[in-house]
Amino acid sequence: MTTPTLPGHPHIAYHEGELCVEGTPVHALAQQYGTPLFVYSQASMHDALAAYQRGFAGRKVQICYAMKANSSLALLQFFARQGCGFDIVSGGELDRVLAAGGDPGKVIFSGVGKTRVEMRQALRAGIRCFNVESEAELEVLNAVALAEDSRAPVSIRVNPNVDPKTHPYISTGLKGNKFGVAHERTVAVYRHAASLPGLRVVGIDCHIGSQITEATPYLDATDRLLDLVQAIEAEGIPIHHIDFGGGLGIDYNGDTPPAADALWHQLLAKLDARGFGQREFLIEPGRSLVGNAGLCVTEILYLKPGEEKNFCIVDAAMNDLPRPAMYQAFHAIVPLQPRSDCAATKYDIVGPVCESGDWLGRDRSLAVQQGDLLAVLSAGAYCMAMSSNYNTRGRAAEVLVDGTQAQLIRTRETAADTFRNERLLP
Numbered sequence: 400m401t402t403p404t405l406p407g408h409p410h411i412a413y414h415e416g417e418l419c420v421e422g423t424p425v426h427a428l429a430q431q432y433g434t435p436l437f438v439y440s441q442a443s444m445h446d447a448l449a450a451y452q453r454g455f456a457g458r459k460v461q462i463c464y465a466m467k468a469n470s471s472l473a474l475l476q477f478f479a480r481q482g483c484g485f486d487i488v489s490g491g492e493l494d495r496v497l498a499a500g501g502d503p504g505k506v507i508f509s510g511v512g513k514t515r516v517e518m519r520q521a522l523r524a525g526i527r528c529f530n531v532e533s534e535a536e537l538e539v540l541n542a543v544a545l546a547e548d549s550r551a552p553v554s555i556r557v558n559p560n561v562d563p564k565t566h567p568y569i570s571t572g573l574k575g576n577k578f579g580v581a582h583e584r585t586v587a588v589y590r591h592a593a594s595l596p597g598l599r600v601v602g603i604d605c606h607i608g609s610q611i612t613e614a615t616p617y618l619d620a621t622d623r624l625l626d627l628v629q630a631i632e633a634e635g636i637p638i639h640h641i642d643f644g645g646g647l648g649i650d651y652n653g654d655t656p657p658a659a660d661a662l663w664h665q666l667l668a669k670l671d672a673r674g675f676g677q678r679e680f681l682i683e684p685g686r687s688l689v690g691n692a693g694l695c696v697t698e699i700l701y702l703k704p705g706e707e708k709n710f711c712i713v714d715a716a717m718n719d720l721p722r723p724a725m726y727q728a729f730h731a732i733v734p735l736q737p738r739s740d741c742a743a744t745k746y747d748i749v750g751p752v753c754e755s756g757d758w759l760g761r762d763r764s765l766a767v768q769q770g771d772l773l774a775v776l777s778a779g780a781y782c783m784a785m786s787s788n789y790n791t792r793g794r795a796a797e798v799l800v801d802g803t804q805a806q807l808i809r810t811r812e813t814a815a816d817t818f819r820n821e822r823l824l825p
């Protein structure tokens with residue numbers, strides 16, 4: 400019996416009653432490595448990247464994987480080998496890029512709060528560009544670069560004041576957000592940046608938000624960005640690259656974001672029409688490269704029927720999968736081996752953490768028994784990377800699947816690992 404792939408998950412499907420990632424049954428991985436366990440499909444990451452590459456075929460482009468989505472070293476290694484650069488937001492992320500064999504010359508550094516130490520580290524590593532987010536940051540970067548006898552390559556992150564129509568916590572391009580330089584201030588800030596001896600203006604960038612499922616916000620932001628490029632260049636300051644920020648949203652629950660190649664087709668038509676088609680472009684996709692490549696396997700510890708709610712208590716929790724607790728986010732949850740020997744019941748799927756906010760799914764209809772294994776889908780992005788040790792729970796293990804091969808890429812964290820840096824009183 401072969402059933403179709405799950406929506407949004409071309410390489411995750413049931414074969415003969417077993418959930419498989421590519422050619423590998425997930426149940427066997429859980430038996431070997433325990434749960435909770437993150438499992439990633441390499442083919443999914445490859446296909447997601449290929450859609451961007453197709454969209455930009457024939458153009459000068461650098462895809463910089465926004466590694467905050469999932470910074471596990473083996474995944475970084477995969478993207479580095481595919482020619483990707485990286486969008487980083489901390490010195491720690493730069494250390495990870497270097498540890499994974501990434502090219503610092505393809506790294507761009509975003510974020511509103513870069514420290515002097517991080518700036519110096521990035522300058523010494525020879526990164527491609529600092530995406531500067533405020534006038535105060537420009538001054539500090541200039542001073543750090545001069546002290547290093549260097550010139551920092553900069554792009555100013557513009558806040559285009561465009562509504563991305565996504566969750567407020569992941570909207571970044573509106574006036575009330577902390578990110579970027581206000582649209583109206585941009586030309587003046589570029590004029591100042593160009594006058595500072597420790598800086599070299601190389602580009603412009605914007606990022607309006609994450610989990611965007613419509614093309615219009617991107618098209619509107621692009622128009623505003625191009626108006627600015629014209630105004631800045633009219634001042635005699637050349638803009639070598641245009642960086643469009645993060646990528647598309649993904650299908651969590653019937654969401655229908657445009658395909659990456661289709662969106663870029665539309666954007667490039669606009670860029671061509673306005674005479675910018677031959678610039679170098681940068682993009683910083685995160686979620687769309689890894690989100691639907693990953694799932695998290697968890698075991699049902701207890702079924703707890705109640706008057707108002709039935710609870711399905713599993714061994715994964717908000718420390719492993721923080722998105723439902725933080726954003727009320729929906730992740731599909733499916734059994735690894737669907738049963739026909741018991742009736743479906745409605746459950747809230749919750750973890751062992753001592754918080755009522757520790758839920759992974761609400762009102763889900765499942766035919767399950769204690770000891771069954773479930774997969775939380777769309778868990779490749781912003782799950783492991785946002786995981787914590789709350790309740791002294793070690794972080795989960797991770798496996799990367801390539802066809803019938805499965806590679807353990809992170810061992811399960813032990814309790815001793817979680818308190819290694821702590822010291823007892825004398």
Ligand code: LLP
Pocket residue numbers: 465468486509510569606608609610611644645646647648683684685686687722726780781
């Ligand atoms: N570039 C910048 C400057 C960003 O801030 C982000 C995401 C990206 C690129 C990547 O965006 P993406 O392609 O993944 O949409 N934890 C939240 C998402 C936070 C996104 C933060 N910035 C979540 O789980 O939904």
